[in-house]
Amino acid sequence: MLNQLDLIMPLAIVLPLFTGILAVIVPSRLKVIKELIVVVTLVSLLIGAVGLAIAPNQELLWGGLRSDGLAVFIFFFTVFFAAVNAIYAFGTESEAERSNEFFAYFLWTIGAAAGVIFSTNMILFLSFWGFLGLTLYLMIGLAGPSASAAAKKTMLITGGADAFLILGLAMLFLLNLPGESVDGLAALMSNAGSAMDLWSQQPVSGTYGVLAFLLLSLTAFSKAGALPLHTWVPDAGEKAKPTTAAFLPGSLDKLLGIYFLYRICTEIFSFSASSWAVIYLMAIGALTIISAVMLALVQHNIRRLLGYHAVSQVGYMVLGLATLNPIGMAGGLFHMLNNAIYKSALFLCAGNVEDAAGTGELEKLGGLGKLMPLTSISMLIAALAISGIPPLNGFVSKWLVYRGLIETGEAGGALWIIWLLAAMFGSALTLASFIKVMHSVFWSTPSTRINLEKIREVNYFRTLPVLILAGICIVFGVAYTYPLYTFIAPAVATLEEFVALNLFAAWNAAVAAALLVLAVVAGIFLYWLFDSLKDLRRVPTWVGGSVHDPERAYFPGTEFYRTIDEMPLLNKIFSLQKKGYFDVYELFSGLSLSIASYFSNSHTGVLTTYVTWALVGLIIYLFVFMGMW
Amino acid sequence: MATDWYMYLLYFLIFPGFIFSLLVGLLAVWIDRKVTARIQWRVGPPLLQPVYDLVKLIGKEVLLPVGAQPLVFLFAPLVGLAGAVLAAFLLGSVNFLQSSFVGDLIVLVYLLFLPSLAIIIGGSASGNPISAIGSSREMKLILAYELPLALAVITVIINAGFTLNLNNIVAGPGAASVSGFLALLVTLICVQAKLAVVPFDIPEAETEIMEGPLVEYSGLPLAIFKTMEALLLYILPLYVITLFLGGLGEGWWMLLGVLKYVLLLVIIILIKNTNPRLRIDQAVNFFWTKVTALALIAAGLAALGEIYGVSWL
Numbered sequence: 001m002l003n004q005l006d007l008i009m010p011l012a013i014v015l016p017l018f019t020g021i022l023a024v025i026v027p028s029r030l031k032v033i034k035e036l037i038v039v040v041t042l043v044s045l046l047i048g049a050v051g052l053a054i055a056p057n058q059e060l061l062w063g064g065l066r067s068d069g070l071a072v073f074i075f076f077f078t079v080f081f082a083a084v085n086a087i088y089a090f091g092t093e094s095e096a097e098r099s100n101e102f103f104a105y106f107l108w109t110i111g112a113a114a115g116v117i118f119s120t121n122m123i124l125f126l127s128f129w130g131f132l133g134l135t136l137y138l139m140i141g142l143a144g145p146s147a148s149a150a151a152k153k154t155m156l157i158t159g160g161a162d163a164f165l166i167l168g169l170a171m172l173f174l175l176n177l178p179g180e181s182v183d184g185l186a187a188l189m190s191n192a193g194s195a196m197d198l199w200s201q202q203p204v205s206g207t208y209g210v211l212a213f214l215l216l217s218l219t220a221f222s223k224a225g226a227l228p229l230h231t232w233v234p235d236a237g238e239k240a241k242p243t244t245a246a247f248l249p250g251s252l253d254k255l256l257g258i259y260f261l262y263r264i265c266t267e268i269f270s271f272s273a274s275s276w277a278v279i280y281l282m283a284i285g286a287l288t289i290i291s292a293v294m295l296a297l298v299q300h301n302i303r304r305l306l307g308y309h310a311v312s313q314v315g316y317m318v319l320g321l322a323t324l325n326p327i328g329m330a331g332g333l334f335h336m337l338n339n340a341i342y343k344s345a346l347f348l349c350a351g352n353v354e355d356a357a358g359t360g361e362l363e364k365l366g367g368l369g370k371l372m373p374l375t376s377i378s379m380l381i382a383a384l385a386i387s388g389i390p391p392l393n394g395f396v397s398k399w400l401v402y403r404g405l406i407e408t409g410e411a412g413g414a415l416w417i418i419w420l421l422a423a424m425f426g427s428a429l430t431l432a433s434f435i436k437v438m439h440s441v442f443w444s445t446p447s448t449r450i451n452l453e454k455i456r457e458v459n460y461f462r463t464l465p466v467l468i469l470a471g472i473c474i475v476f477g478v479a480y481t482y483p484l485y486t487f488i489a490p491a492v493a494t495l496e497e498f499v500a501l502n503l504f505a506a507w508n509a510a511v512a513a514a515l516l517v518l519a520v521v522a523g524i525f526l527y528w529l530f531d532s533l534k535d536l537r538r539v540p541t542w543v544g545g546s547v548h549d550p551e552r553a554y555f556p557g558t559e560f561y562r563t564i565d566e567m568p569l570l571n572k573i574f575s576l577q578k579k580g581y582f583d584v585y586e587l588f589s590g591l592s593l594s595i596a597s598y599f600s601n602s603h604t605g606v607l608t609t610y611v612t613w614a615l616v617g618l619i620i621y622l623f624v625f626m627g628m629w
Numbered sequence: 630m631a632t633d634w635y636m637y638l639l640y641f642l643i644f645p646g647f648i649f650s651l652l653v654g655l656l657a658v659w660i661d662r663k664v665t666a667r668i669q670w671r672v673g674p675p676l677l678q679p680v681y682d683l684v685k686l687i688g689k690e691v692l693l694p695v696g697a698q699p700l701v702f703l704f705a706p707l708v709g710l711a712g713a714v715l716a717a718f719l720l721g722s723v724n725f726l727q728s729s730f731v732g733d734l735i736v737l738v739y740l741l742f743l744p745s746l747a748i749i750i751g752g753s754a755s756g757n758p759i760s761a762i763g764s765s766r767e768m769k770l771i772l773a774y775e776l777p778l779a780l781a782v783i784t785v786i787i788n789a790g791f792t793l794n795l796n797n798i799v800a801g802p803g804a805a806s807v808s809g810f811l812a813l814l815v816t817l818i819c820v821q822a823k824l825a826v827v828p829f830d831i832p833e834a835e836t837e838i839m840e841g842p843l844v845e846y847s848g849l850p851l852a853i854f855k856t857m858e859a860l861l862l863y864i865l866p867l868y869v870i871t872l873f874l875g876g877l878g879e880g881w882w883m884l885l886g887v888l889k890y891v892l893l894l895v896i897i898i899l900i901k902n903t904n905p906r907l908r909i910d911q912a913v914n915f916f917w918t919k920v921t922a923l924a925l926i927a928a929g930l931a932a933l934g935e936i937y938g939v940s941w942l
Contacts, residue, residue: 367756369698380701389746390732390739399735403793410791414932417783421776428775431742432768435749443754444761445696506793512715512731515641519711520704523853527703530849536693541757542844548757550696555761563769563910567917 006058008048009065009118012075013128016041016111023103034103035090041107042083045114049076064121066199070333070491071117074259078113078252081340082106084465085247088348091461092243092355102142102243109135109252116256120198122169129165129219132256133158136248140240147239153585154232160588161222161229168215169198171208172268176200199267204277209269213277216264224257225249226318227288230311231583234295237307238360242351245303249310250347251340258317258336262329262491265321273324273411281322282415286422289315291582293429298565298574300558302350302360302437306343309386309433312426313339319419320401326493327501328404333488335397338476342382342394345469349379352458352466353441357450362437362558367446371455374463376442378470383438385473387431391513393476396484398427399507432561440557445541448551478513637730645721647714654859655679657894661862664898679859686852694845696756705751706846706853712743713860720867723795724877724886733793734872738782741823741868744857745771748832751854752842763841766909767825767832773916774819780924781819784812785872787931799876806941808934811927813873817893818920820865821900822912824858828904829912866893 019041026033052058052072059066067075089102096102112135115128136158141151176195204213222229233249240248271277289312296308313335320332352375353368354360369376385392388399402420409416446452457463476483481504489498527533541548565574580586602609640646658679666673693699719737723729732740745767752764786793788809789801804813822829833840843854870876870889877886907915934942 367696367698369701369754373700376698388739389742390736395739399739402735406786406791406793409787409932412936414929414936417780417928417932420783421779424779424782425776428772431746432772435753435764435768438750439753439761439764443698443701443750443756445756445758506733507736508731511637512736515637515715515718515731516708516711518638518641519647519714520707523707523710526853527849530687533691533703536691536699538695539692541694541696541755543757543759544839548696553758555758555765560765561769563913564772567910567913 006060008052009058009060009067009114012045012048012052012114013111013118015044016107016114020104020107020111023107024100026100028100031099034099038086038089038103038107041110042079042086045079045110046076046083049079064124065118066120067118068491069487070259070262073487073491074255075114075117076487077337077340078110078117078255081247081251081255081344082110084344084468085243085251085348088246088351088462088465089243091459092241092351098142102139102241105135105139105142106247109139109248113252113256117259122173122196122198125198126162126165126169130162132223133162136236136253139244139248140236142244143239143241150232150235150239154236156589157229157232157585158222161219164215164222165219168212168219171212171215172198172200172202175202175206175208175212198263201267201270204269204271204275213264213269214280216268217261217281220257220261220264221284221314221318222257223253223260224314224317225253225311226257226314227284227291227311228584230288230292230314231585233311234299234304234307237310237347238301238304242303242347242354245307246344246347246351249307250344254310254314254317254336254340254343258314258321258332261318262321262333265324273408278322278324279415281318282419285315285318285322286419287315288312288318289426290422290429293426293433294570295577296433297429297436297561299433300362302353302362302365302441303347305362305433305437306346306350309346309430310339310343312430313343313386315426316398316401316423319423320397320404323401323404323408325404325407326489326498327400327407329492330484330488330498331397331400331402331404333491334400334480334484335394337483337487338385338393338397338473341469341472341476342385345378345382345466345473346386348462348466348469349375349382352462355462356455356458359450362440363556364449365441365447366444366449366554366556367442367452368455369442371452372442372457374457374467376438378463378466379442380438381470381473382466383434385477387434388427389431390507391474391477391509391516393473393480396477396480396507396509398423400503436557436560438557439560444557445550445554447554478509480509640722640726640730641714641718645725646718650714650717650721650860650863651856654856654861654863655683657862658859660891660894661898664895665902668899668902683852683855686847686855687849689848691848691850692845694756697845698754698756701750701754702845703850705747705754706850706857709744709747709751710853710857710860712740712747713857713864716740716743717860717864717867719795720864720871723799723871724867727796727879729795734782734786734795734798735793737795737868738778741864742771744861745823747857748842748854751846751850752844755842755845757845759838760842760844763832763834763838763844766834767842769909769913770822770825770829770832773913774822774920777815777916777920777924778819778823780921780928781812781815782872784808784924784927784931787928787935788812795871799871802940803875804873806931806934808927808929808931808942809873811923811930813869815920815924815927816869816873817896819916820869821897822916823865824861824897826897827901828907830906831909831912834906862894866890866897869893 019037023034023037052067056067056069056072112128112131119125119128137151137155140147140154173195203209218229225233236249237245292308292312296305299305299308317332317336320328320335356372357365385394388395401423405416405420489495543553565571659676663673719729719731749764749767752760785798788806789798802809804810825832846854874889877883930942
């Protein structure tokens with residue numbers, strides 16, 4: 001039975017891929033047409049998402065495409081973040097030199113993302129996943145020659161992870177085959193269709209089960225940016241264009257990576273809360289939180305710092321999902337959404353600052369708050385949200401993750417204490433590094449290292465998206481039950497089960513927020529009552545009686561945590577990190593180069609050598625195949 | 630059970646919220662100054678001195694340093710005070726009304742961040758390098774004590790039977806076990822740092838960086854910050870009492886509760902008056918090694934006690 005709703009899933013994939021081609025063809029002078037293509041695509045996708053939400057549970061192409069509540073939720077927010085970033089891009093990219101390419105890659109990314117979200121057939125999933133890696137590479141590369149190293153690194157890491165994905169899926173395929181059928185080719189072919197199904201709930205035991213689980217989870221980690229395959233995120237965050245950084249490592253890759261991890265934990269594999277897999281996931285999550293945020297603390301470039309936070313926050317999502325209880329999983333998924341919201345806001349704000357001041361180096365900035373009020377307010381809200389300050393959205397999702405972890409503790413064991421401690425301490429470290437950012441960029445002594453007189457607030461195309469995102473940080477923090485019950489709870493438990501948890505009684509965010517606002521308003525009233533704000537007297541900065549020379553006497557945010565960098569054990573770790581000892585990419589590129597140099601010895605340029613090699617290879621090949629058949 | 634909005638307002642503004650905690654806080658400031666004076670063989674101020682000080686500050690002119698970010702500079706004290714009042718309201722409703730309207734233990738721990746955060750932000754936005762030094766020290770101090778403090782909170786959660794509800798925690802065993810007692814010790818040390826008093830008055834260090842983040846504040850905003858600090862002198866001992874000492878109690882038992890509070894306050898004041906100030910790196914080192922080790926032992930013992938069913942651990 002085919003109805004119109006059935007067309008939404010395939011269209012959601014094909015439409016952006018097609019309009020992306022249109023965006024390439026359109027002459028680059030016709031700015032309006034390009035923007036119109038993007039707008040029309042996004043609006044139709046949004047309508048499609050709403051249509052899917054009406055009848056979420058669908059199956060198409062013999063189970064090749066499936067949608068459920070969670071998939072629709074992820075798709076909806078993919079389109080939402082695309083729309084927010086599109087507004088920003090209209091203010092920045094439309095005029096840029098390679099804008100056609102930008103919009104084409106942008107739309108292709110959305111189409112491939114829809115493919116990843118909806119496909120449950122291994123081949124389909126693999127193709128879309130691989131294509132996403134390609135568009136990621138291309139989009140990072142758009143920022144010009146300075147980004148080419150970052151783009152290459154991203155390509156190699158995500159491409160390497162794709163190899164893991166292929167291997168993992170192959171093992172999963174073998175596991176899916178019914179017991180005896182491996183013998184005959186015909187039997188294999190007849191079962192191949194159903195064995196290609198991703199959602200097969202395999203146990204994580206046996207060689208293939210364990211290996212497939214590890215490989216697939218590593219793929220998800222590489223996309224979301226968790227340890228150990230995270231190192232492309234800070235590089236891409238720093239070097240790519242702000243829109244790319246906000247859209248890909250900032251929001252979409254988090255959504256997709258964590259979505260895949262969620263499927264791994266529920267539909268693709270199935271394991272109990274006492275499985276080794278839970279400890280493995282939790283350890284990765286806790287390690288990701290702490291190590292990435294410690295690195296963020298010592299960064300000097302604003303977007304690189306944000307990149308490390310983009311890694312660190314993934315730890316909370318992994319911890320939440322690994323609890324396997326409804327409240328923790330809801331927390332993990334909610335954190336995924338919240339993180340995408342404030343992280344794209346932060347990346348876009350950083351883009352605004354870079355654009356206005358011409359640099360993203362924290363040492364050079366300072367005192368921009370007055371000059372860029374909208375950007376600074378949005379960035380403050382997003383920074384407080386990511387640090388988990390109540391009553392903002394980041395607090396709610398962290399709180400749910402903590403509650404989930406405590407619930408796993410109730411079942412026994414002591415390891416949860418370490419995971420919970422990592423999460424709570426990570427939150428304080430996050431706050432610390434954002435205090436550093438806000439101080440360095442907006443609050444500190446006005447900088448004499450750049451020309452502040454030229455700095456103005458950026459145009460509305462660039463402030464509107466960050467204001468929207470900051471607004472959502474507040475709304476989702478105060479009225480958190482709305483997104484939680486509408487989008488997330490149905491994915492992890494029945495709504496009744498979730499409502500029975502009675503979360504609102506445990507954190508009455510609306511009352512708390514109302515009282516906080518009331519107190520602040522009362523304070524403003526006090527200021528007014530005592531005429532404190534009427535013609536405030538401006539006085540020179542007091543530095544102990546001498547004249548303050550802002551050129552020489554200032555305290556940059558980069559010096560804030562010098563004490564901590566210099567602590568005995570930490571300084572060794574930081575210096576090893578700077579040399580690349582903890583970067584899988586650096587380690588393996590060194591290894592592969594040394595192997596390659598060994599093999600390059602065989603490149604003598606003499607024809608007979610090559611022929612000999614080819615012959616030896618052929619003989620081995622034949623032997624292997626003769627032996628097999 | 631829904632509480633009417635005007636009841637929230639009454640609770641928040643008068644009892645056990647703003648007015649009540651302000652009075653207790655001012656009284657605590659007076660006790661602090663009086664005890665300090667007696668230790669130093671001085672007479673000390675009259676009872677109403679903290680009130681006079683506040684009134685004087687409110688009457689004074691508000692100055693704005695040239696390098697400051699005016700909006701953030703003037704708003705930071707308000708947010709800090711609002712957070713402190715909300716925390717006082719939450720703790721007060723647990724202790725006096727046997728109900729927790731707005732949140733659980735984790736909410737409380739995070740609300741207690743707000744006052745310190747306000748001081749950091751205010752100091753940073755004043756554009757003064759000395760304030761910035763103070764702000765950075767305050768933030769490092771938070772990092773330092775957050776680790777053991779979180780472990781102490783986890784110990785309390787385990788001992789109270791994996792509940793986050795503050796009313797259940799008040800009724801829980803508190804410090805009446807080895808792990809609970811160790812966690813109490815850890816929390817007391819952390820409270821000293823949270824109040825930023827000697828030996829952890831590193832962010833304000835009057836003789837060194839002239840009250841750090843507050844150096845540029847004057848008039849009403851300074852009065853608001855001073856009010857917030859007075860409130861903290863009420864909130865943090867109450868936090869310890871709620872988590873570890875069985876709360877303030879009901880009826881006549883409340884007299885005992887008041888005694889607990891005064892005792893804790895005097896302990897804080899005595900530590901403050903008999904110690905030198907640490908350097909920030911010493912403080913971070915102290916918290917991340919010795920205090921955290923103690924807190925880890927506490928949490929480990931609590932977990933062991935839970936697993937093997939030994940209640941005294």
